[in-house]
Amino acid sequence: MSAELTVLLVEDEPHIRRVLQSVLASEGYRVFEAETGERGLVEASTRRPDLLVVDLGLPDMDGVEVVRAVRHWSELPILILSARAEEADKIAALDAGADDYLAKPFGVGELLARVRALVRRRTKGGEGTPVVSFGEVQVDLARRAVTRSGELVHLTNIEYRLLAVLVVNAGKVMTHRHLMRDVWGPGHAENSHYLRIYVSRLRQKLEPNPTEPAHLLTESGVGYRFVA
């Protein structure tokens, strides 16, 4: 890796910290560690890492608080580690601006895949390319055109807006609330069934196998995620 990428790990459990440290280091990342949320915030502001990995169950402060505090001044990608009992916290953290989550226990392969995806988004920059392709589908964000195997796919306004938001945030878990706000505007958070219906229509039009989607993925109880 040319420029060394840095990861800040905020996790109170020493064993997990050691494992994550060695795995990430072996992949060529430079890893900083913080045991507490307080320490993590200080490190985040001084080290300016390329990625933040935060455990939700920190001893001193809520992981959600850490996410919120970091989002005040930075857009750096944030990956959350959660135990399943922290479902509500997980959604709160994603709503607060975290990019992705991993439920404990997770495999190293899973972790590395998520980390790579998030860092790639980061290094590619916010602009992104105007054309995104997945499977046989091409989305031209500049021309607002979607084609499947070269043929133009007709999408309604809302379908296109929804697809665009998901595609622009590729790899990132988008909560129901976030998507409702971005596509339908504020004040529609209660009507998340609209979202489900439109995602289902997008899958019918774009997924090779709509019952087992490969690109427009469901995060049950949380939201949706687009992967190319």
Added chain:
Amino acid sequence: MNCRMLSRTAAPWAYPAAVAACGLLTLLVMPLRHYLDLANIVMLFLLLTFFAALWLGRGPAVVSALLGVALFDFIFVPPHLAFIPSDAQYVVMLGVMLAVALLTAQLTARVREHAIAACRREEQTRRLYQLARDLAGAVTRWDTQRALDDYLRHTGYRGMLYLVDASGETLPAVEEASLASALRETVRRAAPVEGELAGPALFLPLGARDRISGIMVVTVASPASPPPALESETFEAVASLVAIAVERLHAAEEVQVSRDQAASERLRASILSALSHDLRTPLTALVGMTDSLALSGSMQAGPTRDRLSAEALAAIREQARSIGHMVTNLLDMARLQAGKVNLRKEWQLFDDVIGASLRQLRAAYPGRPVRVRLASGLPLVEFDAALIERVLVNLLENAAKYAPADRPIEVDAWQDGDAACLAVSDRGAGFSPQRIDRMFGLFERGNAESPQPGVGLGLAICHAIVEAHGGTIRAENRRDGGARVSLRLPLGAPPAFEDEEAEA
């Protein structure tokens, strides 16, 4: 002026006092009769009557008026020591004096009575205010009773509170039949019961018709008091004050109960969350360490020993994964069995949850053939996505575990009347017929001798989750071989959906 001094009925000593005052005045004026004009002496007697009316009441004042006129006539009007006046002029004088004296007595006594009434009212208001203040500070039912006792202490009446609990039974329980029937009658009519029905008591309901929180029974405490009546002692006002206090106590109790429930709910949630954290943390470390060992091992490809250790690592990882699975199941079961589960229900389509659970199946069983059949036009169903995903993942993993790897697992979704249905079927050996009815019990396994790991939590959790949604789940063997588990979730009234306006 103190109200107690102003008794409405004249005290027994008032009449002698009036007589004595008249005598005394006569004795005092007697030596002066040569210096004073008769008219002035009349004034003195009228003044006496005025004071008698003011201080002693109407009766003694009338007595003093009559006696004063008689004494004046007998002693001061010539001829002295005789009643028949010598001059007709004196007859007029005596007549006017009698009339004025009686009028004075009458008017003054009325003023005095008004004053007494006003004073009484003020006193009553003050005591009601005191009662209201005591009741406002009441924390228990006994405080309410005590405040009532304080209020009634000097009235000659006694009050007893019978509070009604949620089931309509009075507290404390009443043994005496006549009292019980009078209490019931009061509750039934939701209006005061007095007179014959109640005997020498008054039954006042506390609260309004639709919600009676108790009954106040007023009885006579001292034999001198008349039977209690609605009009006297503002019993109705007292009853409504007590009703407010009792209502407030009820509300406070309800708040306390729900606060206790919330506290125990929080405690349970935090225990489960701590348990979940403490069990998953070492597992995460374990999985992570095996993975990183495997990674570093694969980099230095080598002899057989490394292949063996790689296999061991894979086995450790697989076991850790299945422990993780079990922990999830156990914690879910604990949460579901604890009773009130907070379902995060939302209106959604089955496609989402089927897709998500297939993705989970793929993580453990990549390349396993699955056939999904969704009936077209399935409506929105209200359920907790994370929990129904658990059900599907459990069913899919069971199918993957017990059925041959080359036969597809089938997932079906359809609508049947007022229920949305989901089924997972396989082409395995099916359930053992003796056990099929007990499939969903805790720690039941389809086949006790099966070499597959697991403690039989999966189906029990599916059952608990579906039941929490108000649905049903059943297991059966397919006629042409294989197992099938199907669940039905009730269809409610989905929220409105306005389609986008069609555009060009």
